[in-house]
Amino acid sequence: MKVAVIGCGYVGLTTGAALAYLGHEVIGVDKDESKLDLLMKRESPIHEQGLGELLKDDDCGITFTADTAGAVADAEVIMIAVGTPQKENGEANTYYVEEAAREVAAGLKDGRSYTLVIKSTVPIGTNRRVAHVVRRALAERGIEVWVNFASNPEFLREGMALRDTFYPDRIVVGAESPEAVEALRRLYRPFLEQTFEPPIFLPRPEGYGLPPLITTDPTSAEMIKYASNAFLAVKISFINEIAGLCDKVGADVTEVARGMGLDPRIGSRFLGAGLGWGGSCFPKDTAALLAVGTEYGYTMPIVQAARDVNARQRLLILEKLQAALKVLRGRTIGVLGLSFKPNTDDVRESPALDVIRLLSERGAHVQAHDPVAVPRAVEALKGLEVEFKESPYEAAAGADALILATEWDEYRYLDLKELARRMRNPVLVDGRNIYRREEAEDAGLTYMGVGR
Ligand SMILES: NC(=O)C1=CN([C@@H]2O[C@H](COP(=O)(O)OP(=O)(O)OC[C@H]3O[C@@H](n4cnc5c(N)ncnc54)[C@H](O)[C@@H]3O)[C@@H](O)[C@H]2O)C=CC1
Numbered sequence: 001m002k003v004a005v006i007g008c009g010y011v012g013l014t015t016g017a018a019l020a021y022l023g024h025e026v027i028g029v030d031k032d033e034s035k036l037d038l039l040m041k042r043e044s045p046i047h048e049q050g051l052g053e054l055l056k057d058d059d060c061g062i063t064f065t066a067d068t069a070g071a072v073a074d075a076e077v078i079m080i081a082v083g084t085p086q087k088e089n090g091e092a093n094t095y096y097v098e099e100a101a102r103e104v105a106a107g108l109k110d111g112r113s114y115t116l117v118i119k120s121t122v123p124i125g126t127n128r129r130v131a132h133v134v135r136r137a138l139a140e141r142g143i144e145v146w147v148n149f150a151s152n153p154e155f156l157r158e159g160m161a162l163r164d165t166f167y168p169d170r171i172v173v174g175a176e177s178p179e180a181v182e183a184l185r186r187l188y189r190p191f192l193e194q195t196f197e198p199p200i201f202l203p204r205p206e207g208y209g210l211p212p213l214i215t216t217d218p219t220s221a222e223m224i225k226y227a228s229n230a231f232l233a234v235k236i237s238f239i240n241e242i243a244g245l246c247d248k249v250g251a252d253v254t255e256v257a258r259g260m261g262l263d264p265r266i267g268s269r270f271l272g273a274g275l276g277w278g279g280s281c282f283p284k285d286t287a288a289l290l291a292v293g294t295e296y297g298y299t300m301p302i303v304q305a306a307r308d309v310n311a312r313q314r315l316l317i318l319e320k321l322q323a324a325l326k327v328l329r330g331r332t333i334g335v336l337g338l339s340f341k342p343n344t345d346d347v348r349e350s351p352a353l354d355v356i357r358l359l360s361e362r363g364a365h366v367q368a369h370d371p372v373a374v375p376r377a378v379e380a381l382k383g384l385e386v387e388f389k390e391s392p393y394e395a396a397a398g399a400d401a402l403i404l405a406t407e408w409d410e411y412r413y414l415d416l417k418e419l420a421r422r423m424r425n426p427v428l429v430d431g432r433n434i435y436r437r438e439e440a441e442d443a444g445l446t447y448m449g450v451g452r
């Protein structure tokens with residue numbers, strides 16, 4: 001099928017490249033010139049496992065342009081995957097989605113039919129709103145075009161974006177018209193039936209079954225997306241709340257999570273206590289859900305509490321440091337990890353950066369390391385005096401304490417004795433609970449985890 005994807009960020013680029021690999025004729029549109037320059041050279045503007053390889057793969061014939069109207073004219077399916085950032089009042093900003101919709105409408109051809117899909121995470125009612133925007137624009141142009149609208153929320157995780165796209169847990173389509181559902185069923189058939197030959201670097205996971213296609217109305221589809229993210233955020237905040245109590249009573253939250261997670265009704269995933277959640281989605285999507293509630297005069301105390309607990313997690317780490325060092329002002333603190341999670345260079349709402357900001361506010365000097373996210377962190381932390389180091393050992397050198405903020409694999413196998421030797425004061429705050437206490441203490445470190 002001919003597909004146009006508007007917005008080549010994490011979602012648009014991953015989806016577009018994967019659909020092109022399946023054999024669809026995909027054209028990706030973006031307005032960001034520096035991004036487009038890289039894409040034209042078939043280089044990935046984001047650090048995402050396998051994406052660079054996929055873009056260079058002969059089977060992935062995706063092309064790129066800045067011209068939305070030209071890209072959509074002959075497309076059968078048009079996907080909008082632009083950002084929906086948080087507004088000051090917490091609401092999701094749908095400006096970019098509506099702008100993209102207007103640009104799409106300007107390119108549609110008289111007498112043709114299209115399926116217009118919203119992949120961005122958008123507040124309830126946005127699909128209807130976009131339909132209105134497009135129909136009005138077409139009426140102004142005085143042309144007759146049949147547009148079938150669909151909401152097709154995305155569930156991929158950064159760092160695993162291609163894996164989640166090729167091997168999804170489910171595909172959700174919210175549409176009023178059977179034509180839209182049929183178009184998306186055709187588009188995704190190779191994923192639904194797993195009939196494609198997996199890319200060499202992305203083998204089909206063992207035991208992976210076929211993903212269900214959930215068809216529903218657009219409003220429910222929009223709600224599925226927000227409810228899923230909010231639930232995951234609540235789950236992490238719940239274990240973090242338990243971790244705080246574990247600290248007080250002397251239990252080990254990793255043991256508690258293991259014991260809880262074996263109950264299939266609970267499940268073991270997303271019970272990792274630590275610095276809390278960040279990223280471009282949980283913070284913004286929980287805020288957006290609360291804002292929708294407010295619009296209807298409806299409070300959502302569980303989602304609110306998840307956010308409160310999450311904000312408190314960052315402060316708890318500082319309290320641990322204060323307990324160990326007494327005074328933070330004038331201290332040197334090493335920070336390992338800057339991205340909001342491993343395997344990505346995304347630092348949006350990163351817990352690591354929040355901790356660095358708090359440390360700087362309290363007069364501590366920070367020296368940080370990250371395997372890939374330093375350039376983005378430099379940008380995000382502009383104005384703060386943070387030193388960026390080439391290796392984790394350099395980040396530890398001369399430090400009064402070291403905080404493990406992001407659990408990159410390379411931090412799992414550090415020579416802890418060497419870290420301790422390089423530090424002025426060998427205090428290790430394990431903000432992701434990846435080390436064993438005995439191992440750290442044997443290496444001469446004073447160990448502090450979260451909830452253990
Ligand atoms: N990042 C993630 O892991 C996931 C994100 N989402 C949702 O998907 C949406 C997109 O997120 P990301 O891909 O992370 O955003 P992003 O910020 O990485 O990419 C958005 C892209 O859209 C481009 N853009 C904006 N307006 C445009 C226009 N009028 N025409 C063409 N291009 C335009 C921007 O230049 C940018 O490259 C958001 O609503 C987000 O909540 C959903 C699931 C996962």
Ligand SMILES: O=C(O)[C@H]1O[C@H](OP(=O)(O)OP(=O)(O)OC[C@H]2O[C@@H](n3ccc(=O)[nH]c3=O)[C@H](O)[C@@H]2O)[C@H](O)[C@@H](O)[C@@H]1O
Nearest residue numbers: 154155156157158236270271272276277278279281340341
């Ligand atoms: O809507 C989105 O954008 C996406 O948001 C999340 O994906 P992502 O933000 O990429 O990353 P996650 O793996 O969910 O991690 C989010 C945050 O939670 C933290 N986390 C995760 C798991 C855990 O046990 N503990 C924990 O603190 C991570 O460190 C990270 O800061 C969801 O997992 C995706 O399904 C969704 O599509």
